[in-house]
Amino acid sequence: MSSGPSKVSKGRPPSDVWCNHMIQGNMQSRGHYSATCSYCRQYWRQGRPQVLSAHLANHCKKCPDDVSLYFAKIVRKNLAKEEEESADEDESDYPNKRVRQTGIKNFYGGEKESNFTIALDGWTDPRGNSLWAFILLTPSRKEYLLQLEDLSKNSHTAEYLSKVINDIICKVGISKIVAIIKRCFITCPGQS
Known part of the structure; x- marks a missing residue:
């Protein structure tokens, strides 16, 4: 039996980024700490989980591949949430309806729309990984990320x-696709 009151943790639970990936330093303000990357030793005076996750996903060259991919997915999910929250609310096609897209099978409006373009975008991150994004472009200029792949270990x-x-093509339907393009923002002249 304990003689004193039990200490209850208040506030948000710590982010995944603090579990074995960042070294928590001194408290800078209530609930906010300095951080040091446990892989490359980069230091932040105030360690914000979004910034630390982005570092592990995109910038840390000493971070293991599986950790980098894990945080890349977290960063992508956070960006999708931000885009969803800041989306224009008065869209004439789908008034007051917000549906989180989790895959092409849940693509709202997919049954009614056609004339899609599939865009492929490949790049190499600072760690040398070959990343590819597969994007569905609609006639109304909306973009939906279908898949994000690391092809570094794929020899073919x-x-x-x-x-x-x-x-x-099988998921969307061949009759709904009008083009397949390779996006090349950096290598094509006239693109920015």
Whole structure:
């Protein structure tokens, strides 16, 4: 039996970024601490979980691949939430209806719309990973991320890309697709 009152933790639970990935330093303000990356030793005076997650996902060259991909997914999910919250509310096609898109099978309006474009966008992150995004573009210029892949360990990238494209075509329906394009923002002249 304990003689004193039990201490109850208040506030938000610590983010995943603090579990074995960041070293928590001194308290800077109530509930906010300095941080040091446990892989590359970069220091932040005030360790904000969003900034620390982005560091592990995109910038830390000493972070293990599985950790980097895990935080890339968290960063992507946070960006999707921010876009959803800041979306224009007076869309004429879908008034007052917000549906979180989790995959093409849940794509709202997908049954009614057609003339989609599939866009492929590939790049290399600072850690040397070959990343590819597969995006569905609608005639109303909306973009939906269908898939994000790390193809670094895939030795036959072209074969794998064709398989993923074929899977997407099967999900969306070949009659609804008008084009497949490769986006190249950095390498194409005139693009910014």
